[in-house]
Amino acid sequence: MRGHADLRAAVAASLLCAVLALLLPLSELRVVFALPLTLFLPGYAIVAVTFARRRLERAQMLLLSLGLSLATLALGAILLNYMPGGIRAGSWALLLVLVVIAASRGAALRRPRPTTTKLGIPRLSPRRAELGLLAGGALAVLAAFLLAFMPLSAENAIGYTEMWIKPFSNESRAGVKIGVGNREQSDAEYRLRVHIGPEGEETVVYRDIALAPGQTQVRVVPIETPSSGQPTPVVAVLVMADSPTRPYRRVSAWIPPTGESG
């Protein structure tokens, strides 16, 4: 590829992007290198080999680079599906680098003679006021997205309390985990009653479960495994502290969990 600066740059960039996208620990940094590798370089290399003997307008070249990269990804997934190991980060990186290298090599062979083709980035010379306007637009977009991704309070939204139960059983012990989550819009105080046995023979009560909005508390209730081997019902009832006689939430489980699967 001697003499073809753009092709050498494309190959080098694909190798660099692939290695860094695979090795960098932070997802945000990996995005910076994965985007050109996935959305531009394969298409650019294919355009280079396809139009090796013709000059494309810059807009056509950029559009085809992006569009053919998308097509390469759609078709590349089918190819990788039938490769050993399937669709993984490493196989994607390898495939995309191979596409770039092969197409760039083909372009270098097909081009009439070594050229100094560059990507041809247009020279822009905006005035200070224009730069200010562009920066203002970018800041407005940034603010718009920050606001869009920010959860906001919504006083009229109807909150709720969630409750769940999860039985556990192993050789050493059995019991249930009971989770209570306050998804109301204000602090809440609960009481939890856990009835164990067919008639609720044993009852465990947890008072003073005070939760702020968004908080969750998990209680672990150990339960003796019945010697008969018959499953024991466990029913957990949650009440609001200020209305202790009115069941608010109720969940149930069997210890040990038995029955057919599926």
Next chain:
Amino acid sequence: MARPRSTIEPFPVVVLCSGLGLLVCSVADALSRATLAPTPLLYWLGVLTVALPIFYRLTSEQASAGERLALVCLLGLSLYAVKVMRDAPVFTFSDELIHAFNANQIGDHHHLFRANPILEVTPKYPGLEGATSALMKLTGLSSYGAGVIFVGAARLVLIASLFLLFARVSGSARIAGLGAAIYTGNFNFLYWGAQFSYESLSLPLLLLLMMALAERESAPRAAWRAWAVPAVLATLAIVVTHHLTSYALSGMLVGLSLAFWYVHRNWRPPNPWPFAVLAVALAVAWLIVVASSTVGYLTPVLSNAFSAIGNTIVGEDAPRGLFQGEGTTVAETPLIARGVAFFAVALLTVGLPFGLRELWRHHRRKPFALLFGIAGIGFFGTLALRLTPPAWETGNRASEFLFIGLAFLLACACLEALRRWRGQRPVRPLLAAGLGVVLVGGAISGWPWDSQMAQPLRIAADGRTISSPPLGLAEWAADEVPRGRFAASVADAGLLLTPGGHVAIAGSSPDIEDIIDAESLGGWELPLLRRNKLRYVVADRRAARADSLRGYYFASEGSAAAELAPKSVVTKFGRIPGAARVYTNGPITVFDLRGRR
């Protein structure tokens, strides 16, 4: 020639307006999420702040071809940002949840074609999800993050391809800019077409292919082979990405080949008939070898549409009321909004004959232009389909393909108006305003009025974030249920797929919806659940549980969505011997039927 020091180019001003418009949209969304019921006018003001300066500049004679391309790219991406901001940071369109599930399946299992419990046909067309998996794998991004970036790139391809296609066919960058801008007024551009769904990739690739063929047609003979490469690659990618687009592509290429023959009276290159044969062969081969279930998926949709049209024509069925949704939680579209939508269609209708006249005058020897003319007329046929309920979807889906032709025709008409009344001041503002009406009216026609702005999905309280009841259910399932298959209503099932990560079945086949909705069990339900290996069943009392648009959010005090079904909808499952009530958040309760006896 050097610019005077005092002048400011219009493009930076337009960029600033776009940014401010997006900020206004975001504020309107934020107020809506905060259940403060902002006036929709604020939201539309934001959309128009984005679009009107671009429309106005596109009507100018001064802008260069490069600036026009930059303007339409800015328009396309800004309108995509409007959709992204509405949903951030979770997918909320029902198709998005299905495709995100497929993408996650590829991520987890490293292979394509894994089953989808809600839309069986989607994994058979894995182009979008397979491509998205590259970004997911290489970056560690979620299907949401990777999907948003990927669809954004596809939107850029769509709008830029449209511009270059129109520029090549018309020979005018002005028509190209106006045509691409008019296309944003198609009913699905702002919302439905911007979602993470297979058509969001296949339609841009279709336009890329059309652009390549238009370039091939006008290129010297030596370049024909070069332009064939992107056309073939795009055809292959479309065939593995979306069924309907691959059939539309086949039809378009056949039509284009015939138009070529009509104009040139021969089948020699650059007549694109070999591409038509390739597209038909590939689409049929993929259908037979990989995606045979597509027949069962599409046949009822199309046959119902055709029979409904017949029934409506002979008076057996009443026509569908426009702007009417099903269900008690659907708000009525205000009269003024309906008026804008009708006015937009009226503008399109008025522009059509002028566009056809311009096409006949200047472009009738161009095969692409003839195809655009037929498509533009055909678009109005799809409007008639909206009058019959089963045909509505068919008409809606066809319209975004046919609107390509209509956009070209109307751009020709706009240019003629600008030429004829050149120098008259109101012309450009009036045209820009007309394009604004088409954009807003199209969006109102294509997406329910009460779902245009963001709804509360995650809210802040005391410095923490609270998820809506169905999202809370999905998050619990993701955290606490190692693996399980759920029977659920449509909205709950979607979120259980993504972000829940579980197999969830909803709808009428198998008949889950009757099991969920009934107030008592009749005896057939448990065997059906057992046959489908559904261990968990999600009982939901919310009125919006079966609504794939509105069923994901918090209900507000006093709203129709706050009404609950009778308690027996839930308690019927508690009477199943051995059933365990493992999760509840009030309106939604999950039963584990593993221990049923």
